[in-house]
Amino acid sequence: MTSQFTHSSMGDRRSSIVYSTSVGKAGLYTPADYIASDVNELLGEEDEEDVEDRLSYNERNEDEYQSLLDASNARTLQREAQQSVIGEERAAKQLLQEERDLLVDNKLLKESRRAADGGLGYNSVEDSEEIIDTWEQAIENGKVISTSYRREVQVLGVNALPLIFTFILQNSLSLASIFSVSHLGTKELGGVTLGSMTANITGLAAIQGLCTCLDTLCSQAYGAKNYHLVGVLIQRCAVITMLSFLPIMYIWFFWSETILSWMIPERQLCELAARYLRVAAFGVPGFVLFECGKRFLQCQGIFHASTIVLFFCAPLNAIMNYVLVWDKRFGIGYLGAPLSVAINYWLMAFGLFLYTIFTKQDIKPLKCWNGFIKPNQLFKNWKKMLSLALPGILMVETEFLGFEILTVFASHLGSTSLGAQSIVATVASLAYQVPFSISVSTSTRVANFIGASLYKSCIITCKVSLLLSFACSSFNMFLILGFRTQIAKMFSNEPDVVDLVISTLPVLAFMQLFDAFNASTAGCLRGQGRQKIGGYINMIAFYCIGLPMAYLLTFHFKMNVGGLWLGITCALIMMSVCQGFAVFHCDWHEIISAARNRNAETARV
Template sequence: MAEDTSRGSAVTVTAVAPRDTESTSLLWKSVSSEKETTWKTETKVLGTYSISLIIANMLQFSLNMSSMLIISPRGKVEFGAVSVATTTANITGFMVFQGLCTSLDTLCGQAWGSGNLELKQLHVQRMIVLLGAVGTPIAILWFSANHLFSLILPDPQTSVLAGLYLRIIICAIPGFVVFEAGKRILTAEGIFFPVTGILGAGACTNAFLGWLLVWVGGIKLIHDVSGADFAKRCDLGFIGAPIAVATTWTLIPMYFWLYLTLVGKRGHLPYLTSTALRGWSPMLKLALPGLVMVEAEHLAFEILVIASAQLSTADLAAQTILATLNSAFWQIPFSISIAGTTMIAHHIGARSARLARISALVVFVSALLCSATNSILFFSFRTSWPRIFTNDPDVVDLVENTLPLVAAMQLFDGLVACCNGMLRGCGRQSVGGWVNLSCYYVVALPVSLWTTFGLHWGLKGLWAGVTFALVLVTFAELIFLITADWQKSVEDADCRNIASVDREP
């Protein structure tokens, strides 16, 4: 997003001259002033950013979740295995990287808003180094995941296939890391459309490779894993899915490099410099609580997926479908929250607390309308959604019976995404981290496990605890945002920008 010339009247800040390029935000008009900027202006900006972000996040979500759609026709065992593996990969790996990268939404956005372009590049360099270091233990965990699955999953065939999937998907880590951090070079300036195009090319690549490897290249493996019958199931048709995903994530950074080269922005590439190896304190202070904000909810869902496996294979498949639908629709309010994070961070970096508050209000109202729409869609088409994934009557019945509760949960899930985005924009990730952590693990999981296994509510019990936790998170974060000192966020951003260019080793 480009910078905002609407500065606070009490403080004089030197602005970077507006440029008539794609990176020139709607917020940046030379004739505008802070007094002229209203909720209508902010709504227009939010809508412009959100459209590209919704498409981009849906495409990125499809890359990680496409394996379930490709594999589901092969049977319950394969579908259960790929669901456990993809969920585990998301929670223990991809969500970790995304959670740490949320600090860049704050740091790069505020750096751009303050006019410090070099600092934005520096933040991305530091993040790539951090993600590379974090990716090593994650790869080791995935390589040995089959042994862990054998301890917690009752079906040995499911655990073996899930472990095989994770071993192959290790190859996706380098490409995912580079792109997830590198794309902030553009999104921090409000340039979202090229990222959408790159992910669109990646989705096409993934679809072609999935078709080629899963359905065309279904060559049987000759070794027996755990019985002759199971050996027939374990073919290239199954492992072709993770191979397609890993290959796609390897190619996406190359698409990103190609775009920057073609448009003459190779200087935007985050080449590593010696400065990136020091001055990490501001980044870590935001990255770690940002990780907790993202991981708290998604790790809770992973635990619930594992818990559903203790009920039956059909319950596991149904829980996976519900979680997948929830995650797909969640991308919409989440995209609005990212757009809001960028807008608020720009205003904070430009030292305008008033515009930051206006942006926050616009983001909240938009997320409320979006979440209500999601809730209506979930309930209205509850008999149709499960048949997108499977025709198994047992699984379809379980999903249909649980969808009304999940529909009610959609309202609060979207509002939580919105509140988390606003907290990131003003650099208050620590608040969201503590609220999410306490509500999900002190409230959600105990209630879910008690209602599921103690009261025998089945899948409805698993979702009851999560819904209750989301209600608590929504109200807790809203109360903080309403009573927060936004001017203090402006002052903290100034101090953070200064500390981030610290040259001491």
């Protein structure tokens, strides 16, 4: 969800809704993009007690709800979509400020004094009413309101900056393990790469996919003011996920080495990966609780809690990796890396728990928690939850599987190539965080303009997004090219690995241009509400072009690790071209109409 313009009282001018954001390195989409569900159907099989609670609540508050609904015809504030780090009131002010800036740019409103409160251009009810009235009069008189390139550079840049730090913090969890283990030796680097990728594809990705059902169910339950049901759904999902992981954990402990040896020729790599999995398994329950807890807060509009937790856990993870891997007194060598990961998963879950209890937010998340539910309630209505979870698992697993295949390809080239592949993949993932942040900011901005029926401003935003992405990718490209030797030596002191990384990084540098364009155009499509188009393009390009090309270039043309990334670059070129065509050759009026229909349905719910 995203912040939106809510300026107009006209019934046909509602904000657009962005259902999700892209996840992961390949640019694929979260499962919510592919799920079209009716809220009554999803919530129609609740426990009888839950239904009675909701009906009773609605009856008690019918008059209040009706008055709020009437007021929203004049000024709709979609609260859950507007929550951000500074809270609900701040989000509403920020939206008014964006409207005010557009009016000033179009010479429809004079520059007013800056408010002492946060530097916004208004500080009273009269100021905000002036913005609203001026906007609506301009629309009624047929005046064109348009943004400018300068304005969009400023807005996209400011919005993307905090996201960059957030995504880098998330990425640093795996970066720390790769960095600490890489200096132990080539075999250890290959083992931690294979182990972490196997953990992702067989465990963590499935957990993330399964928990995506909460994105739909909890958000809709919260929007229906059925707060008790939110807590019930969180607990059910946690139990389902824990039970689903038990057989996976058994395989990690007793069968992982054998199964990996079927695909990986080097037995020592399989042994090291299996040791990684056995230790990392102890942290998976903490990861489950973190994913469920994150969605428990996000459905209430609290999106920054996980960032705060990561702000503490990411540096702690780096310190623990050094201490547990290298310290002479406490270090245990290779196994220190998975142990650090396992401990931090539990710390992340504990951090969200503390935030939920002690937060000073205006929104009190504990209102959705009415204690532990009865054991017989845990096992009700699993079918509905699984019907949403299974598509989620499929989509998330699809992306992780793609990069697991690259890792398997590299393992057949030897431990040196596998180690080099691990380093190059880590650098690629880190470089992707900047254009991905711009992508998320773009989707928000485009959705806002679509909700305001300002499609010409959407086009300007999309063009600016592409320009910013080009600037960022050019910077990444020259940085990787200029410091490729230093980057390689930072991760490894093995001469063969360093040489292979140095020879591969120019391919990765070239890829940055198209990686950024892919992220930018994906953000534009999400803002337009056309996620499915981008998802289909990504899957076709990745699995029909990228992976086959990677295999041919690597094994048939003997290009080693460079062939893997050149194949992915071919896929990214197709993604960028096709998504760019879809963004700029579309029926904007149809997109705006679809946004109105979505919001009309939301209003009825």
